[in-house]
Amino acid sequence: MKAESRVEDPSVGTRVRRTIADWTDWGIVDRLVSRPLFWLLPALVFITVFQLYPVFEVFRMSLTDTSLISSEESYVWLENYRRLLGSERFYSTLRVTGIYSIASVVLQIGLGLGLALSIDYGVRRGLRGPLLTRVVVLSAWIVPGIIIGLVWRIMLLETNVGVVNNALDRLGFGIVPFLSDAQLALFSVVAAGAWRGTAFSMIMFYAGLKRVPDELYRAAKVDGAGPLARFRYVTLPQLKPVMFVVTILVTIYSLNSFDLIFALTNGGPGRATEVIALSMYKTAFNSYQMGMAAATAVVLLVVTLTVTAIYFRVFDISEEI
Amino acid sequence: MGRLEIDRLRKTFGRGGDKVEAVSELSLSVADGELLVLVGPSGCGKSTTLNCIAGLESVTEGEVVIDGEVVTEKRPEDRDIAMVFQNYALYPHMTAAGNLEFGLKMTTDLSAANRRERVESTAELLDIGELLDKKPKSLSGGQKQRVALGRAIIRDPAVFLMDEPLSNLDASLRSTMRTEIQQLQDDLDVTTVYVTHDQTEAMTMADRIAIMYEGELQQVGQPLECYYRPRNKFVAEFIGEPAMNMLRVTRRGDQFVADGFEYPVPERADGLPSGEPFTLGVRPGAIDIVEPETGVATGTVEVVEPLGETSHAHLNIADTTVTVTTDGPGSVEEGTQVDIDFPAQRAHLFDAGSGVAVARRDGLPGDQTESYPNPRYD
Numbered sequence: 001m002k003a004e005s006r007v008e009d010p011s012v013g014t015r016v017r018r019t020i021a022d023w024t025d026w027g028i029v030d031r032l033v034s035r036p037l038f039w040l041l042p043a044l045v046f047i048t049v050f051q052l053y054p055v056f057e058v059f060r061m062s063l064t065d066t067s068l069i070s071s072e073e074s075y076v077w078l079e080n081y082r083r084l085l086g087s088e089r090f091y092s093t094l095r096v097t098g099i100y101s102i103a104s105v106v107l108q109i110g111l112g113l114g115l116a117l118s119i120d121y122g123v124r125r126g127l128r129g130p131l132l133t134r135v136v137v138l139s140a141w142i143v144p145g146i147i148i149g150l151v152w153r154i155m156l157l158e159t160n161v162g163v164v165n166n167a168l169d170r171l172g173f174g175i176v177p178f179l180s181d182a183q184l185a186l187f188s189v190v191a192a193g194a195w196r197g198t199a200f201s202m203i204m205f206y207a208g209l210k211r212v213p214d215e216l217y218r219a220a221k222v223d224g225a226g227p228l229a230r231f232r233y234v235t236l237p238q239l240k241p242v243m244f245v246v247t248i249l250v251t252i253y254s255l256n257s258f259d260l261i262f263a264l265t266n267g268g269p270g271r272a273t274e275v276i277a278l279s280m281y282k283t284a285f286n287s288y289q290m291g292m293a294a295a296t297a298v299v300l301l302v303v304t305l306t307v308t309a310i311y312f313r314v315f316d317i318s319e320e321i
Numbered sequence: 322m323g324r325l326e327i328d329r330l331r332k333t334f335g336r337g338g339d340k341v342e343a344v345s346e347l348s349l350s351v352a353d354g355e356l357l358v359l360v361g362p363s364g365c366g367k368s369t370t371l372n373c374i375a376g377l378e379s380v381t382e383g384e385v386v387i388d389g390e391v392v393t394e395k396r397p398e399d400r401d402i403a404m405v406f407q408n409y410a411l412y413p414h415m416t417a418a419g420n421l422e423f424g425l426k427m428t429t430d431l432s433a434a435n436r437r438e439r440v441e442s443t444a445e446l447l448d449i450g451e452l453l454d455k456k457p458k459s460l461s462g463g464q465k466q467r468v469a470l471g472r473a474i475i476r477d478p479a480v481f482l483m484d485e486p487l488s489n490l491d492a493s494l495r496s497t498m499r500t501e502i503q504q505l506q507d508d509l510d511v512t513t514v515y516v517t518h519d520q521t522e523a524m525t526m527a528d529r530i531a532i533m534y535e536g537e538l539q540q541v542g543q544p545l546e547c548y549y550r551p552r553n554k555f556v557a558e559f560i561g562e563p564a565m566n567m568l569r570v571t572r573r574g575d576q577f578v579a580d581g582f583e584y585p586v587p588e589r590a591d592g593l594p595s596g597e598p599f600t601l602g603v604r605p606g607a608i609d610i611v612e613p614e615t616g617v618a619t620g621t622v623e624v625v626e627p628l629g630e631t632s633h634a635h636l637n638i639a640d641t642t643v644t645v646t647t648d649g650p651g652s653v654e655e656g657t658q659v660d661i662d663f664p665a666q667r668a669h670l671f672d673a674g675s676g677v678a679v680a681r682r683d684g685l686p687g688d689q690t691e692s693y694p695n696p697r698y699d
């Protein structure tokens with residue numbers, strides 16, 4: 001009995017398939033499925049709907065006078081760009097963004113590399129500290145930027161309530177205007193940003209360091225290279241690809257940073273800490289000038305792309321690995 | 322010029338419960354210009370010993386002396402040694418020339434031109450002149466190994482240390498490089514400690530071999546000495562391919578007997594007590610297949626592995642497997658019964674408990690061995 005039904009099964013299947021084939025033309029499906037386009041389609045749709053279209057829309061909007069408070073919209077073409085590039089505010093934000101980004105890149109790479117080196121040193125020697133350090137530093141990265149901004153704001157409050165000022169006060173120093181002095185505020189923003197971003201570069205550098213074979217260090221030791229020479233001739237060259245990725249990512253991230261500064265100083269005092277992304281936000285949601293904000297966004301995109309392109313030239317990673 | 326002495330070296334890793342003694346009480350001396358091969362199974366402490374000599378690992382106890390100078394506390398670069406690593410350990414971002422030059426750049430104040438000169442003459446010696454501008458990733462395994470050798474040679478050290486330098490190469494390249502290293506070492510006349518777990522490498526290259534097992538030195542001596550006069554069962558089994566056959570026997574009067582096996586006690590073993598158990602060892606190549614009823618034992622041929630010129634026949638003699646190296650095809654058939662015999666000189670006897678060799682033969686086949694000029698540690 002069983003054997004019989006097994007023999008019959010395929011014929012049932014064939015019959016079903018034939019019936020369906022009568023309804024639809026399977027040839028079309030087969031041909032479609034064998035095209036690469038079919039398999040790329042979901043990703044293409046996703047990118048188009050959620051990335052390409054918004055970029056296009058922002059670009060289109062930057063040519064209009066769209067406003068949040070009126071429903072009318074007309075094309076003003078390059079008027080927004082002319083006004084933006086002619087305004088003092090733009091150059092001030094550009095300068096702040098530049099300082100903030102350069103300081104961020106330098107600090108985050110320096111601190112991240114330093115931390116990663118000491119952790120790697122500990123691990124290679126079988127010490128215990130590294131895991132704890134990694135957890136503590138990483139936790140700084142898990143917390144959202146906006147919360148970090150608030151935490152730092154509380155720490156730097158310019159009364160006795162502020163943690164830092166309270167401590168300084170006890171030590172007999174006066175209150176330091178961390179957030180209301182133009183230069184100190186910029187310094188505070190950079191410090192908070194570095195405090196947060198260091199975790200990321202540390203993780204990247206540590207991953208890079210772990211890949212350096214122990215034998216290379218031992219060969220260098222036998223060759224007579226001291227700790228500094230080993231760092232210079234073994235570690236650094238091995239880290240070059242990681243250095244490239246970290247530099248690019250930190251740069252892009254700090255050129256576009258917004259949340260932390262928004263929470264910590266909101267660009268103040270005056271425009272002392274107003275970066276491009278923040279001015280874009282304010283233009284859009286405080287002044288309701290969507291067209292102008294869109295133009296700012298486009299300029300920011302161009303700046304980011306240019307800097308990235310420069311990095312690709314300067315680093316010359318084509319030879320690496 | 323360099324004479325290397327290791328005096329009661331001990332090295333432990335870890336603390337408390339995880340403590341591992343990688344090397345214990347190791348004493349060795351390597352004469353100037355000698356090539357000593359340190360051989361042993363994986364994990365026996367060869368690399369650890371080498372690293373202690375190099376100064377890459379600190380020593381727990383004992384001393385390392387190079388050229389009469391105690392270097393135990395010195396840093397690697399102050400020990401006048403150079404090392405070749407298993408995975409080449411070439412600096413990947415430097416060219417072959419850069420790799421060769423690095424040690425000179427770090428330890429001497431030669432001018433760039435002088436260094437270049439040394440690089441070129443070393444490259445010529447190793448026949449890697451055309452590779453000097455290439456980076457390691459575009460070199461083949463054999464070429465990388467040459468560059469790594471060059472990096473060691475160029476510094477003109479007192480002692481060369483090599484940790485399994487050939488284990489990443491394929492079989493044919495390995496045997497070419499083996500000869501080459503040997504020749505190079507001969508020409509340069511540098512004291513060398515060469516680590517390997519390959520006993521063929523050990524036998525063919527060494528002036529003397531040192532056999533280690535579980536952190537302890539088992540025997541030091543010329544290769545043939547270790548082959549024909551092993552000091553214990555471990556050495557006997559480790560050296561030689563295929564491994565020596567071992568039989569549990571008991572002395573009864575003037576015979577060593579076991580199940581289905583009877584062998585007259587050799588003259589030199591006369592002093593061994595009767596009624597005691599021993600391990601009798603005999604190399605596969607020493608055993609002859611003889612006419613039925615004339616041998617010391619009868620066995621069934623279970624498997625024959627043909628190798629061309631010779632074959633390995635595995636016989637079953639009273640439930641023990643005995644391997645015999647026979648002439649090429651046709652000398653024995655699987656499934657047949659054969660008799661075996663071997664000369665008294667080729668029988669090795671070991672204490673059944675400790676495995677220490679007893680009643681060793683006096684000399685090697687042919688002439689007598691010269692006693693080694695420095696028998697202190699042997």
Ligand SMILES: Nc1ncnc2c1ncn2[C@@H]1O[C@H](COP(=O)(O)OP(=O)(O)OP(=O)(O)O)[C@@H](O)[C@H]1O
Pocket residue numbers: 334335341342343361362363364365366367368369370518
């Ligand atoms: N850094 C270390 N920490 C702890 N134990 C170690 C360390 N290095 C080696 N050992 C232990 O010491 C013993 C000897 O190791 P070693 O590397 O010297 O062996 P080896 O003879 O070179 O073996 P192989 O032929 O596999 O290279 C091993 O049991 C190993 O586990």
Ligand SMILES: [Mg+2]
Pocket residue numbers: 367368369484
């Ligand atoms: Mg090893």
